[in-house]
Amino acid sequence: MSAEHPEYATFGLAPAIRAGGVLANGDYQVHRDFVDFIVDGRPLLFRLSDLDAVSPLASDVPPAIFTAQVRGLLLESDAPLTGGRYVIYGCPECEDLACGAVTAVIERDGDDYVWRDFAWQTREEADLELNGYHGIGPFRFRGDAYRDALGSLLTETPDESASRRVLLIGARVAVLARLAAALRTIGIGADITQDAAAVPADELRAYGAVAFGRAVDEERRTAVRRSFERAGVDVAYVDGLAPIIPLLVAQIENALDRSPPERRRLVRLVAADGAAGVEVTSTCRVRLTAYRLDRLYRPRTQEIFDGTLPAGRHRIALDSKAVKGESFIVARSSGSVLVETMAR
Structure with a gap:
């Protein structure tokens, strides 16, 4: 032709x-x-x-x-x-x-x-x-x-509720409240509970993810999972890495993304040996941000890379001060977010 x-x-x-x-x-x-x-x-x-x-x-x-x-x-x-x-x-x-x-x-x-x-x-x-x-x-x-x-x-009714609501479970109510407020600000519904056993099955079906705080023990986690299983709901479970709101939001965004790898731009993140390994499937802007808690458990944030990368795998050196101690790396493109703990 x-x-x-x-x-x-x-x-x-x-x-x-x-x-x-x-x-x-x-x-x-x-x-x-x-x-x-x-x-x-x-x-x-x-x-x-x-x-x-x-x-x-x-x-x-x-x-x-x-x-x-x-x-x-x-x-x-x-x-x-x-x-x-x-x-x-x-x-x-x-x-x-x-x-x-x-x-x-x-x-x-x-x-x-x-x-x-x-x-x-x-x-x-x-x-x-x-x-x-x-x-x-x-x-x-x-x-x-x-x-x-x-x-x-x-002929289909767009259903945003199942993908855009998150159930938050944890011991630190103040952190959960700030997290819920941040999620609602960006357009994701969030509810807080200590026990999902009494929540009706119809309400459980409204959630796309469940986020656990670090203080939630395995017994409570198991009980929550059983509640969703009985309701026949397939949700993503998020284990909160640290009480740092932007980091938790990134974890939840990652969990809500159910698209297959071939439909994503950002498909891989590895953080180890003072560097981040990133893989993208097409040319796009990628931002890398480091998060950590200092000795007084105050959150520290540092943007360590912001640039356009061509398709392929890339190695990006990290500032040693930004990733000292227990730290986490968030990689973000316009359509994807990945989170990794900095390996030691």
């Missing part, structure tokens, strides 16, 4: 997250669950280098808006932007086009759907010469597969 009639690409959808967190500078990054576009078996977002964005198919938008977005992609309504352009990825914090968005023309060609002329857009008109993604697309999708994939979203 010619460039004017490109070969067919496969089209699919898959759950994805924009990982939230408490950053080293004290800022908060909101957690977002969304449906990503899978083109030729790979998330389309990964082709866009280091882009912190989500698709318009987010689970936390009102159902009517979610449905309108799907019908727009099916070309059942007029394009929201001039030139037949649709937002493919937008700002994860707001819906303002001024923040920037990846847009593309979506059109019908017979029974096929074509996505072309991808661009970074910050105003009503797109400047393809200045801001076009010239190496991406056009993509031609078979109409039946395209409609089936998007149409399935109209």
